[in-house]
Amino acid sequence: MGKYNIEDMAQKIETLKQTATELKRISGGIQAVDRNVDRILASIKMLEINISDLVGTI
């Protein structure tokens, strides 16, 4: 697993999540923002399942 830097990838995924969540916080309730952020967060969750959740296991 040495060639994959899981910790670095997990950090970037966390940054994506924070950015998306912050975007929703400042959207003022614009549905075109909030609903698209929800979809982005669903995709970010898949990144967490595939990468971030492995931190500490390997």
Add this chain to the structure above:
Amino acid sequence: MKPDEQYWNPILETLPRQKLQQFHLKKFKQILAWAYENSPFYRRLYKEAGLEPGDIKTLDDVRKVPKTEKSMLREAQRREPYPYGTILSVPLEQVTEYRQTSGTTGQPVYHPETWQDWEWSAESWAYALYAYGYRDYDRVFLPFGYSVNIAFWAGHYAAEKIGCEVIPGGVLDTEARILKMQELKATALMATPTYILGMADVARKRLGIDPAKDLYIRKITAAGEPGACIPGTKKRMEEAWGAKVYDQVGATEIGHWGFECQAQAGLHVLEAFHLVEIEDIETGTTITEPGKKGSMVVTTFDRFAHPCIRFDSKDIIEWNPEEKCECGRTFRRLKGGVVGRADDITKVKGVLLAPTAIEEVVRSIPELGDEYEVAVIKKGDIDDITLKVELMPDAKPGVEAVEAKLVQQLRLKTGLRYNLEFHDYGTLPRYDVKSKRFKDLRRKE
């Protein structure tokens, strides 16, 4: 192909066994805590059992957690919030998709999907399709009725996720679907085994098209019923289409949980997303070693709206003797896929009979057609079992020779004697989706 290019996720799919088990424990604890905190159904179930999520400290502790089964889901769905009941673990307004089970074994179970859970479904299928060799240059045809049943919906979105071009063959009839596949030079297909064979038959008989020569399909995902795990049926499908046929298993309540790799040497459990246990049907003890069949108890990780924890699926499975697969995946394998269902396996004349064993015999005899029908009735106190088969029009040996072969193989594989009926080719019922070839009529008499 570089070694890692055969995997959707090379890290998870080749994780050493011990680390995979650590991962399973972490994931199990997460979903258990989620269900306990968010689902009235699970919280009540666990409180009645005196169980707190913190009680689970090892994978062995998992067995302390009460099992669930379909009847419990149906009961929970009689309560609010309608229609999902007390298993629902997210606010109702977060549900974005409705699905339901096929109802093969009774009242359908309703299944809610949030956008995230639906993304999960596509993700889980992507592991399988990628293992079969689906890539962004494939044109994938889906000949199923896009409706309330989950069927191949997630396959559609997983193929998109991989980058394939997806052709939804929903409302077309069988002939139109075949012609569309030919017109667009589709390279991959997803369908039930029954329909895969049925389409090939329609292509040859009604359109004069030989799917193996005149179409371009080279990869087929077979799901929805046993078939691709039955050697005789798999061989027929692969020969009819000139394609590799891959077995895939799943259920609405569980999600997609197992797939074949290109080695076609057993069914890999999708252990990135599930914990699978096997229990002895009679004693309930856990089976950890190969050599004994049992009922599958499955937990799905990371699917949050309608958690599936220690669900007794009634699928009959058995661990594969060899742990290592030549594909390099460390996901454990099952021998022969799902070999039956606990509620299908029935005692006939005192012998345990799995309908898939009959199919294995019928489809291993080339002089017989794909279709068959089995009916068990009671004559007085004695079970009476009739098997109807079709003789192929061009069968070389006479009916007596085929009958002798059939009798011998049935006795060998099932230990039973049958009344055999030979019918003209094309006269037994054909099915488009899930077949109903086994009829136990004893209880009605």
